[in-house]
Amino acid sequence: MRQRPDLERVEERMRPGELTLHGFLGMDDRALADVLEADERAVRALGRTHAQFAERLAELTDAGRDILEREREVEGRYKVKVRDDRGRLPCPFGDGLFAKGDTVLRDPRTGTRLRWNALTVHLVRIHGFYGGRGSDYRLEPATLAEVLDLGSAPEAAPGPGRSA
């Protein structure tokens, strides 16, 4: 897929050492447009929207928040640890600043470990970006659907909508 010039600039900002130490794309050698396109298709195939995934991630962060950053059990299933760090991270798409600090979720039922932060939730919700393959914050839509109990919807949901 041909990449628009504005996405080229975003991809630049996603590279290691620009906004974060390891960047947003991991080992992924695809163009950002292709990464977005592939995840868009995956989310559509699941009959879900980016907003639904983002809502669920934000909900789990809120439920797992502890003022001393201890791991908490959430919904009788997940082990969630929320860490706050000083400072804010800019969105590589250039539309906001987001509090630093990670949420780490362990799901003993599936053995899955997921990691995200406030910027990740924004990237999923607004830009449909789930991280490049092999990146520290990659959230595979199919894995998210399974772990977060957001399997295929009974009826295909409307398109996720993305403003990149």
Next chain:
Amino acid sequence: MHDVLYAVAVLCAISGALAALLLVAEHFLADYGECTIDVNQGERRFTVTGGGDLLSNLGEQKLFLPSACGGRGSCGLCKCRILAGGGPVLPTELPYLTEDEQARDVRLACQVKVKRDLEVQVPQELLSVREFTATVERIEDLTHDIKLFRFALDGDERIRFRAGQYVQLVVPPYDEVREETFRAYSIASPPSDDGAVDLVIRLVPNGIVTTYCFEHLREGDTARLTGPFGEFRLHESDRECLFIAGGSGLAPFRSMVLDMIEHENTRKATFYFGAVEEKDLYYVDFFSKLAAEHDWFSYVPALSGAAEGHGYETGLVTEVVGRHYESLDNHEAYLCGSPGMIDACIKVLADKGLDDERVFYDKFS
């Protein structure tokens, strides 16, 4: 054949001439000449060569606005008011400016190009911000993920600041980081110790600056700092002070308590420090000793994740504060830590009758 070669030669000549014309035009059209930048209605005024961005031009004149992205338009911290000459707000600025800020001519200095004379307004305290070069004098492990870094200012340099303020540490390009990066850290040393700056830094996973500090910075290395910045400070009053912190939020209170001691303070103050386990506590002996030596000062470390019997109070720091007071109607509270901790503290303090105008905090966001 000759006709073809002739046509190619003519085409190349025309293309070359056009390219040269464009270069000449750019040289003259983009030449903004000398421009005057007036800061705070004449408090500072300097002449620069037009064409550069305002943030860099101010920096070259040793006037430092906060910035965490090195002028790439992605952190939104280098805000200032442009009263004249700034031109229209750029799309790259809009995500970082509220409607109210736009109405007040607030701009991102890194996005404003100096093309004509400018009138700029910055917070008054920024006029005293300076850049310092320093040598890393000492690095000390405080916990498994928190270290003390002591930076001795080079030469006879002195930094004037109020206890509670912060500096920005400037980290050079390293590994895959291609540009300088800045991050803010509260000063942990007292203002009287003005030839050095102590910073308490907690390792942030994947953090550009903390990774550099923990994995690359060594004693004897050179570093750059700008500051002081910030409004967090002890307010004048006779009310009893509650200092509440967790993690690296201890830093400004170390500075404040030492400053109070040096000023022969008699105002009562209690420092509550919350941690999960004993391994997360640090400076326990330091603050315990101060509490033993000064009647007005008390120190209460609290552990939330350990059973009783270790000599510390147990429970969340908010619960511990709640247990200690029936009413907080003659107190002031100073908080430093994560947004979650601060929000929880504000609620407990309000429940105990502490007016929110007497709660001051330095939130990690």
